Amino acid sequence: MSTETLEFQAEARQLLQLMVHSIYSNKDVFLRELISNASDALDKRRLAGLTDDSLRADDPHIAVEADTEARTLTVRDNGIGMSRDEVVGLIGTIARSGTAETLRRLKDAKETGGSAEPAELIGQFGVGFYSTFMVADRVTLLTRKAGDEGAAGGTRWESDGDGTYTLETVDDAPVGTEVTVHLRPKDEENALYDYADAAKIREIVKRYSDFISFPIRMGEATLNSMKALWARPRSEVKDEEYREFYRHISHDWTDPLETIPMRAEGTFEYEALLFLPSRAPHDLFQRDGRHGIQLYVKRVFIMDDARELLPDHLRFVKGVVDAADLSLNVSREILQQDRHIQLIRRRLAKKVLATIKDLMKNDADKYRTFWREFGAAVKEGLLGGAEEQKPILDIASFASTGTEEPTSLADYIGRMKDGQDKIYFMTGDSRAQVENSPHMEAFKAKEYEVLILTDPVDEIWVEAVQEYEGKEFQSVTRGEVELPADGEEQKEEQPDGFGPLLGWLNETLDEVKDVRLTTRLTSSPACLVSDADGMTPALERMYRAMGQQVPPVQRILELNAKHPLVSGLRTAYEERSSDPRLAETAELLYGTALLAEGGDLADPARFAKLLADRLAKTV
Numbered sequence: 001m002s003t004e005t006l007e008f009q010a011e012a013r014q015l016l017q018l019m020v021h022s023i024y025s026n027k028d029v030f031l032r033e034l035i036s037n038a039s040d041a042l043d044k045r046r047l048a049g050l051t052d053d054s055l056r057a058d059d060p061h062i063a064v065e066a067d068t069e070a071r072t073l074t075v076r077d078n079g080i081g082m083s084r085d086e087v088v089g090l091i092g093t094i095a096r097s098g099t100a101e102t103l104r105r106l107k108d109a110k111e112t113g114g115s116a117e118p119a120e121l122i123g124q125f126g127v128g129f130y131s132t133f134m135v136a137d138r139v140t141l142l143t144r145k146a147g148d149e150g151a152a153g154g155t156r157w158e159s160d161g162d163g164t165y166t167l168e169t170v171d172d173a174p175v176g177t178e179v180t181v182h183l184r185p186k187d188e189e190n191a192l193y194d195y196a197d198a199a200k201i202r203e204i205v206k207r208y209s210d211f212i213s214f215p216i217r218m219g220e221a222t223l224n225s226m227k228a229l230w231a232r233p234r235s236e237v238k239d240e241e242y243r244e245f246y247r248h249i250s251h252d253w254t255d256p257l258e259t260i261p262m263r264a265e266g267t268f269e270y271e272a273l274l275f276l277p278s279r280a281p282h283d284l285f286q287r288d289g290r291h292g293i294q295l296y297v298k299r300v301f302i303m304d305d306a307r308e309l310l311p312d313h314l315r316f317v318k319g320v321v322d323a324a325d326l327s328l329n330v331s332r333e334i335l336q337q338d339r340h341i342q343l344i345r346r347r348l349a350k351k352v353l354a355t356i357k358d359l360m361k362n363d364a365d366k367y368r369t370f371w372r373e374f375g376a377a378v379k380e381g382l383l384g385g386a387e388e389q390k391p392i393l394d395i396a397s398f399a400s401t402g403t404e405e406p407t408s409l410a411d412y413i414g415r416m417k418d419g420q421d422k423i424y425f426m427t428g429d430s431r432a433q434v435e436n437s438p439h440m441e442a443f444k445a446k447e448y449e450v451l452i453l454t455d456p457v458d459e460i461w462v463e464a465v466q467e468y469e470g471k472e473f474q475s476v477t478r479g480e481v482e483l484p485a486d487g488e489e490q491k492e493e494q495p496d497g498f499g500p501l502l503g504w505l506n507e508t509l510d511e512v513k514d515v516r517l518t519t520r521l522t523s524s525p526a527c528l529v530s531d532a533d534g535m536t537p538a539l540e541r542m543y544r545a546m547g548q549q550v551p552p553v554q555r556i557l558e559l560n561a562k563h564p565l566v567s568g569l570r571t572a573y574e575e576r577s578s579d580p581r582l583a584e585t586a587e588l589l590y591g592t593a594l595l596a597e598g599g600d601l602a603d604p605a606r607f608a609k610l611l612a613d614r615l616a617k618t619v
Contacts, residue, residue, distance in 0.1 A: 002168070002169075003166050003167070003168045004166065004167045004168070005164055005165070005166050006088070006164065006165055006166075006167060007163060007164050008163055008164070008165065012130075013163045015130055016130055016133060016161055016163070017161075026191065027134045027135055027191055027192060027193070028193070028204050028207075028208070029131060029208070029253075030131040030132050030134055030135055030181075030195075031064075031073075031075070031195065031201070031204045031205070031208070032204065032208035032209060032247075032248075033129070033131045033132075034075040034129075034132065034179055034181075035062060035064075035075060035205070035208075035209045035212060035216060036209070036212075036248055036251075037129065037177075038062045038075055038076075038077035038079060038177065038214075039062065039077075039209075039212045039213070039214060040079075041077050041079025041080045041081065041176070041177055042057070042060045042061075042062070042077055042078070042079040042080075042214050043079075043301040044079060044080040045057050045060070045078075045079045045080040045081075045146055046060065046300070046301060047301065047302065047303070048080065048146065048147075052147075054147070055080075055146050055147055057078045057079070057146075057175075057176075058078075059078075060077075060078060060079070060214055061077070061078065061214055061215045061216070061217055062075065062076070062077050062212070062214055062215070062216045062217070063075070063076040063077070063216075063217050063218075064076075064201055064205070064216060064217070064218045064223070065218070066195075066196040066197070066198060066201060066218070067196065068196045068197070071182065071183045071185075071196055072180050072181065072182055072183065072196070073180070073181045073183060073195050073196055073201070074178060074179065074180045074181070075178070075179050075181075076176065076177070076178040076179075077176050077177055077178075077214075078174070078175060078176040079146075079176050079177060080145065080146050080176075081143050081144045081145040081146050081148075081154075081175050081176050081177055082143045082144075082145055082155070082177065083145045083148060083155070084152075084155045084167065084169070086145070087141070087143060087155050087157050087167070088167070090129075091129055091141070091157060091165070129141075129179075132179065132181050133161045134192075135181065135183055135184055135192060135195055136161070136181045136182055136183060136184065137160060137161075137182050137183070137184050138158065138159070138160045138161075138182040139158070139159060139160075139161075139179065139180070139181055139182065140156065140157070140158045140179070140180040140182070141156070141157040141158070141177065141178070141179050141180075142154060142155070142156050142157075142170060142173055142177070142178045142180075143155055143157075143173070143176070143177040143178070144170075144173040144174060144175050144176065145175070146175045146176075152169055152171075153169045153170050153171040153172070153173060154169070154170045154171075154172075154173020154174075155167060155168070155169060155170065155173070156168040156169075156170050156173070181195070183195055183196055198218065201218060201223075202218070202223055205223040205224055206223065206224070207240075207244065208244050208247075208248075209223075209224055209244075209248070210224045210225050210227075210241070211224070211225070211226070211227060211228065211229045211241070211244075211245050211248070212224050212226065212248075213226055213228065213299065213301070214226070228271075228296075228299055228322065229241060229242065229245045229273060230261065230271045230272060230273035230320055230322055231271055231299075231322070234261050239259075242256070242259045242273075242275075243255050243256065245273070246259075246275045246318060249292075249294060249318055249319070249320065250275070250277065250292060250318040252277060252279075252281075252318075254277070254278050254279060255278060256275035256276060256277060256278060256318070257275075257276040257277060257278040257366055257369060257370055258275070258276040258355055258359065258366065258370075259273070259274075259275055260272075260273070260274040260275065260276070260319070260351060260352065260355050261273050261274075262274065262347075262348070262351055264344075264347065268323075268324075268325055268340045268343065269323075269324040269325060270321060270322060270323040270324060270325075270344055271321075271322045272319060272320065272321045272322070272344075272348060273319050273320050274293075274317050274318070274319035274348065274351075274352065275317070275318045275319050276316075276317065276352075276355065276356070276370060277292075277316060277317075277318060277373070278369060278373070279373050280316060280373040280374060280377075281316065284315075284316060284374075284377060285376075285377070289315070290304075290305050291305050291306065291307045291310070291315045292305075292315065292316065292317055292318035292319065293305075293306045293307075293309045293310055293317065293318070293319055293320070293321060294306060294319070294320045294321070295309065295320075295321055295323070295330075295335075296320055296321065296322040296323070297322070297323055297324075297326045297327070297330065298322070298324055299322060302326075302330060303332075306321070306335070308332065308335040308336055308341055308345065309321050309335075309341065309344060309345055309348060310345060310348055310349060310352070311345065311349055311381060311384070311388075312380065312381075313377055313378055313379070313380040313381035313392075314348075314349060314352055314377075314378070314381070315377065316373075316374050316377060317348075317352055321344060321348070323340070323341075323344070325340065326338070326340070326341075350391070353391045353392065353394075353395060356370060356378075356395045357391075357394060357395045360395055360397075360408070367397075368405075368406075371396075371397055371406065375396065375397070375455070376455040376456075376457055378392060378395070378396070379392070379396065379455065379457050379458065379461055380457055380461075382461035382464060382465055383460060383461055383464050389464075389465055390468075393409055393465070393468050394408075394409075394410075396408070396409065398412075398425075398451045398452065398453060399431055399451070399452040399453075399454065400412065400449055400450065400451050400452060401435065401440070401443070401444070401449055401450045401452065402415060402449035402450075407451075409423065409468050409469070410469070412449060412451065413468075413469060413471055415449060416449075416471075417447070417448060420448065421471060421472070422471060422472050422473070422474035423451065423468060423471045423472065423473050423474065424443065424448060424449070424450045424451065424474050424475075424476055425450060425451035425452075425453055425462065425473060425474070425475060425476070426439060426440065426450055426451070426452060426453065426475065426476045426477060427453045427454070427458050427459050427462065427475070427477075427536065427538060428452070428453070428454055428538075428598070429454060429538075429598065430454055431452050431454060433598055434450075434452045434454070435452070437477075437527075437596070437597060438521055438523075438524035438526075438527040438593070438596050438597070439476045439477045439520060439527055439529070439597070440476065441520065441521050441522040441523055441524060442481070442483060442519060442520045442521065442522055443476060443483070443520075444522075445522050446483055448483060450476055456542065459536065459538050459539045459542060460539070460542070462475065463539070475530075475536075476520070477529055477530060477536065477597075478529060478530045478531065478532055478534065478536070479529070479530075479531065479532030480518070480532075481518075481519075481520050482519075483519075495517075495561050497570065498517060498559075498561060498570055500573065500574070501569065501570045501573050501574075502515045502516060502517070502559075504573060504577070505557070505586055508583050508586050509557065509586055509587070509590055511554070511590060511602075512528075512554060512555060512556060512557045512590065513531075513554035513555060513556055514556045514557070515556070515557045515558075515559065516556065516557075516558055516559070517558070517559050517560075517561050518558035518559065518560065520558065521558065521559075521560035521563070522560070523560075523563075524560060524563070524593075524596065525559065525560055525563040525565040525566050525589060525592070525593075526557055526558060526559050526560065526563075526566070526589050526590070526592065526593040527557075527558050527593050527596065527597065528555045528556065528557055528558070528593050528594060528597060528599070529555060529556050529558055530553070530555055530556070531555075531556070534553060534555070535550070535553050537553070537555075537597075537599060540553055557589075557590060557593060565589065566589075569582070569585060569586075569589070572585075584610050584614075587607070587610060588607070588610055588611060588614070591607045
């Protein structure tokens with residue numbers, strides 16, 4: 001029977017080398033990963049058996065066998081199995097988006113002596129499988145896909161971790177997957193224990209895999225309790241058990257930020273165990289990114305990535321939902337329409353937001369971690385209906401000119417100045433860009449606090465949300481801003497005599513909708529603003545990037561009448577209105593206002609030439 005030798009994909013070879021040279025301090029987890037893979041395979045076969053009786057497994061289980069003389073450890077399941085192409089695709093390559101970047105960070109951490117543990121790599125079968133090379137000189141895999149019994153046969157995969165692997169067809173391979181780990185010699189000083197020792201195996205299974213819903217057997221003994229963690233009272237579950245269960249379902253090696261058990265009884269019963277992760281996955285903002293909820297019906301696994309159980313802005317939440325009154329044959333289409341699922345969805349979302357609010361109130365460090373990692377995703381929910389906006393705004397926090405740390409809206413309102421009835425904000429690419437914007441000058445001078453919104457989603461949700469606790473949101477770059485006068489301060493009146501200049505500028509500058517004087521500037525000569533209900537340039541660019549046709553938006557040029565450039569231009573226009581250089585000055589004035597807000601000039605070369613010519617006359 002012929003044997004084919006193939007090379008690992010480049011990223012797979014790099015990961016393999018990191019595993020061979022043991023970047024992990026805890027090597028016990030290789031067995032957890034093998035058992036987790038076996039459990040996933042059994043779940044998939046059980047799910048396939050719901051629609052095809054021929055795919056059902058008799059006595060689904062996981063077997064662990066140790067041979068102390070041969071120094072091998074074998075993990076065997078009778079799950080869904082793999083075809084030859086799946087073996088190559090899942091083990092020979094790493095197709096998961098973002099893995100190469102994660103791999104680079106792991107390598108850097110190892111070379112610099114960092115303590116970072118890998119989190120995002122573990123999960124996909126081919127990636128978790130590599131952890132066996134922490135303890136193995138050689139690994140052999142034998143597999144056959146359920147339903148393929150009449151095909152060419154099963155597949156044997158083998159590698160010693162040197163960058164290549166062999167494939168061989170095996171005619172009499174049983175359905176399922178068997179992984180045999182040829183163990184390295186024991187080296188306890190480097191945390192390499194005797195993984196052929198029965199006591200060590202029992203210890204690892206009990207610690208990491210006790211909750212697996214299939215029996216894990218060694219000889220005649222079953223090693224795990226198979227108790228569904230979500231069905232047990234919280235008082236009976238240790239925190240470490242919750243953490244291990246989270247790692248199992250999320251394939252994340254970091255601890256969860258918060259654990260959320262739920263139980264509903266009555267006309268429609270369900271149990272849920274949810275987790276808030278402590279860091280965002282790399283695919284959080286990718287269209288095909290995975291959601292984190294698994295659906296069970298009466299302890300039977302139905303599907304993972306159950307998007308219907310939580311709104312999209314909470315897609316980062318991990319966990320399980322076990323419903324007692326759904327059919328085992330439930331489909332995604334049924335889930336989308338089922339009123340019970342809609343009820344679960346609302347209750348889960350409400351509970352998650354309440355948990356975040358509790359963190360905000362009682363655990364500032366955890367809350368700050370959560371909002372830093374997931375705040376941008378949560379704010380996507382503000383694009384929904386008004387009934388969804390208030391709970392999200394209650395838990396949101398924003399950078400602000402008035403505080404070093406992000407502030408809640410309630411705290412912002414508590415600091416509002418006398419007479420202030422609006423929540424002022426400005427969107428931008430960065431805090432520095434916002435703070436240095438000409439639009440902020442009057443707010444700084446009069447010490448009005450402004451929220452600094454720099455996430456891309458901020459440009460969109462501020463269009464949908466009108467107010468919070470009776471206070472309207474007001475962009476400092478839109479419409480005419482009238483700041484309330486403090487104490488005896490008189491409302492600032494605009495000087496007379498600018499009418500002719502403003503009219504001429506309106507005719508000269510085709511790019512703008514209007515030219516007017518403003519009190520929002522204190523040191524800059526001009527700025528550009530949008531209408532009160534107009535679209536911002538950033539939002540315009542965003543829509544165009546999404547392929548939507550948006551007509552060009554003309555904006556308003558506002559002038560600071562007290563600035564020498566503006567007052568000098570008025571005098572020059574009064575004295576020599578026909579001078580062609582005045583039009584060039586107007587063009588430069590508009591261009592500087594556009595550049596000051598980070599905009600793009602239509603003709604940068606012309607602007608640079610005009611500016612250079614003017615500068616040349618000053619030296």
